[in-house]
Amino acid sequence: MTIAEQTKELLADERFRIRLYDFVSENIRKLISATAEDRFPVTGNWSKEELIDRLKRYESVSSDLCSIQALLGYWGCEAHGQTLALAPKKFCGSLKPTGGLTA
Numbered sequence: 250m251t252i253a254e255q256t257k258e259l260l261a262d263e264r265f266r267i268r269l270y271d272f273v274s275e276n277i278r279k280l281i282s283a284t285a286e287d288r289f290p291v292t293g294n295w296s297k298e299e300l301i302d303r304l305k306r307y308e309s310v311s312s313d314l315c316s317i318q319a320l321l322g323y324w325g326c327e328a329h330g331q332t333l334a335l336a337p338k339k340f341c342g343s344l345k346p347t348g349g350l351t352a
Contacts, residue, residue, distance in 0.1 A: 252313045283310040
């Protein structure tokens with residue numbers, strides 16, 4: 250079953266609200282891990298090619314959560330508001346101030 254199919258199945262029935270929250274949380278943890286400093290370092294060489302490569306890799310690792318968020322935004326109801334807000338809240342909360350590559 251695809252991520253989209255799993256999300257739709259969990260959204261379709263109010264009984265699965267907690268499972269949906271857990272499913273979203275799990276995918277957020279995966280994205281935070283996949284975008285950690287060791288995979289996306291903020292220091293190093295800067296180049297156009299590096300930027301293009303990073304964007305492609307970031308799009309790849311974030312595609313599941315983007316699909317989930319899109320489906321939550323479209324099909325979710327008021328009861329799903331906390332679940333929809335969870336991704337930006339947790340992801341941004343995991344970021345630490347640091348120096349790094351700048352334009």
